[in-house]
Amino acid sequence: MKRISNLADCIPSELIEEIYMNGKEQDDQHVYRVSKSGIIDEKTFWSSYEEFQHEDREIKGDTKEIGLYSTSCYLSPKQPKKFLNFLKKKYYEQYPHPALIHGNTICGLSQLTKERISGYKDIDHVDWWIYKGNFKELEKNFKFYD
Secondary structure (H helix, E strand, O other), X not given: OHHHHHOOOOOOHHHHHHHHHXXXXXXXXXXXXXXXXXXXXXXXXXXXXXXXXXXXXXXXXXXXOHHHHOEEEEOOXXXXXXXXXXHHHHOOOOOOXXXXXXXXXXXXXXXEHHHHOOOOOOOOEEEEXXXXXXXXXXXXXXXXXX
């Protein structure tokens, strides 16, 4: 199926259709995200699942929840700024130069998490499933937030 080849390989095949049913292509949706390294590169846009794997952290939560396989971002800079300050205080040795970045949810599907999960408290949280092979395009689209 062509659709399966567009999304990240780490996404279980049984969740692909659910992502396509929930996500929308929203190129004009402006979002904010923290780059842990302070560099805008492919790692900056890893999904939560990929970050857990790379950082060798235990996955908490349901592995059948499609949000785990998305790149988390926000409609406002408020929550990312809080996370940025948290990284600087608690994980400075591991992430000495984190930065806040912003751009549009191009090259993929996105959805406000609250639209899918009833009662979700973070009203600005966006799940973004990025199509494979588009990281160079994302690197051009995102900028550092002042």
